[in-house]
Amino acid sequence: MEAERVLKAAGAIQVVKKRDRKVEAAIRPDRIRTVASKLCSHGARFIIIAAADSGLDIDLIYHFDLDGLVVAVKTRVPKESPEIDSIKDIVPGAEWAEREASDLCGVRFRGGTNEPLVLPKEGALETPPLTRAFRVLPAEVAPVAESIASVGATAPLTSLMERRRQEAGLEAKAPMVYATEKGTKELTELIKQASFTERGGFDPERKKLRGVYK
Amino acid sequence: MNKSNADQRVLLYDPQRCTGCRCCEMACAYQNFGSLTPIKSHIRIIASEDGIHRDAVYCWHCEEPVCAAACPVDAIEKDERTGWVRVNPLKCIGCRSCTYACPVAAAWFDEDRRTAAKCTFCDGDPLCARFCSPQAIRVATRAEASAALKQILGGAASGGGTSP
Amino acid sequence: MKEYAVYWGCMIPHRLPSIEIAARYVLEKLGVRVREVENYTCCPDPIIGRFIDRKTALTLSARNLALAEELGPELLVLCNGCFETLIEAVEALHDENTRTEINQILEKVGRKYQGAIQVRHVVEVLHDDVGLNRIKEVVQKPSRVKLAVHYGCHLFREPNGGDIWRKPKQFEELLRVIGGNPVLCDHNRLCCGFPTSHVDPEYSLRMNLLPKMRCYKQLKIEAVVTVCPACTIQMETGQRMLRKFGLETSVPIVHLMELMALAFGMRPQELSLKVHRSPVEDFARRVFG
Secondary structure (H helix, E strand, C coil), X not given: CHHHHHHHHCCCCXXXXXXXXXXXXXXXXXXXXXXXXXXXXXXXXXXXEEEEECCCEXXXXXXXXXXXXXXXXXXXXXXXXXXXXCXXXXXXXXXXXXXXXXXXXXXXXECCCCCCCCCCCCCCCCCCCCCCCCCCCCHHHHHHHHHHHHHCCCCCCCHHHHHXXXXXXXXXXXXXXXXXXXXXXXXXXXXXXXXXXXXXXXXXXXXXXXCCCC | CCHHHHHCEEEEEXXXXXXXXXXXXXXXXXXXXXXXXXXXCCCEEEECCCCCCEEEECCCCCCCCHHHHHCCCCCEEECCCCCXXXXXXXXXXXXCHHHHHCCCCCCEEECCCCEEECCCHXXXXXXXXXXXXXXXXXXXXXXXXXXXXXXXXXXXXXXXXXXX | CCEXXXXXXXHHXXXXXHHHHHHHHHXXXXXXXXXXXXXXXXXXXXXXXXXXCHHHHHHXXXXXXXXXXXXXXEEEECCHHHHHHHHHHHHHCCCHHHHHHHHXXXXXXXXXXXXXXXXXXXXXXXXXXXXXXXXXXXXXXXXXXXXXXXXXXXXXXXXXXXXXXXXXXXXXXXXXXXXXXXXXXXXXXXXXXXXXXXXXXXXXXHHHHHHHHHHHHHCCCCEEEECCHHHHHHHXXXXXXXXXXXXXXXXXXXXXXXXXXXXXXXXXXXXCHHHCCCCHHHHHHXXXX
């Protein structure tokens, strides 16, 4: 009960009691320092940080022990900029765990040491050894998939074709979803609701699939 | 052929229906390797030199698979219940024996993973069959496939441990 | 005559609006009343749609079907790709669990798919519902030219193991009725190479388009007739690239709707045929001008 209250007060998005002695919390990455200090001020002991590459993001799971209860604090940082605040000044023991995550998964800890720990300093690998390809969809589908998700057509209508349509006596635009602002909004909402943003890695702001282009 | 073998679900390809669009190859590569490159496909469509005729190389999930017999480390196993013949990539030592043993060359060597690779039957719902518009590749029972293949191959497939 | 909801897809209005003009004319001449699906999205594309997320693709298809459902029980499509995508979506959404799952997403934007629509290809509608006799009455200028028929892979799609040659045969019959002379050869069935054109462009040209075009040149085909805008575009742009395989060819690639409109008396200049990248305009002026 105590742990759940503390986590909620520190700004956790979701707190789930997994089993008798384990609680899991999901937080935004910018809340990690708040959560860590709140937990520590209640007498929590830091256990470890587990880092795992999920394709588009890097998942970081901070484990704490609060009076025999395991508290797993989950957060994820995007692979475009895998950065998060260091907690080594709150929990000195976290430094090694941070350096390990930085070595193996390429996470940068702001205010942290960021020096190699488990890998040799010399002859560093090109990419961190425990990362995988930064994409979930094959690159070949990107242009069409992006166009479908942003304008609802396999390719946007060109201005030349718009002119040709008018010359031929047709409406300049096809009666498709992009023709009205309301329609475009509906499409954006639908793409989000179908979780194409998460499962396909579509970034609605840039109108691109994440990770496909360097 | 006993009853459970006759009822086993296998792939059946009909060259008379194939349009050569290679959607099956893309589907397979996508399903198994997350890429669209046909090189990574377990089913391969081959074309005659003049480009008119098509044929396919694909796993028949044989009654007595030679690939499994050839494997020195028992990495290839025929599932007793479903009858699908699959490679366990964790056991495979990459010796390529199966690729040479298979009479239709259905098993192949994946250079990237350094292991043998072959059709997994997509856990019962093969994507190649689902993506084939003219239903040139489809799921059939072994009895059906065997009869159809014998007709296509003109009796060449009769006899031997690898009868389709 | 029945009334249909009509779905134009995105290739026709965006790349080949001449097909849209022709189809409107043909349907009007035959007394087929249509109501337009508005505010629609791409079907989505049968190749790419399958490789992006299945749930997303099915959601977009279901939304299009829901829009069409409001207009009537039958949906007329003019593109092979749209036909296959939508017919597959209808099949998938037959399953109650899938339909509920997708409807939960659609609900968020205020839509619902009931599952009461039938997707029909324009070839089926013209052959079965309008009838060859009715078409024969409207024909003013029989073309009497040697034509190649390119069916397109997706036209073969037949739900529940039906006869894959049903629609292709109907397509040939339609051509004969408007006075065309379709040449039957093995190459007609071959894919145009569009699906693999991004993945393995060299192979797609050499093994799909080259044998087709070489055969058509030998047979002195005057035009290739398609029922799919994607095949049309692939064959038009692709045949220019066959030069590197030693084949110089420039065959007009024309959509069935365009050919029918011309046969029904539409003048070539009304069709905006310059959107084509093959000499369709010259062909139309020469034969129908």
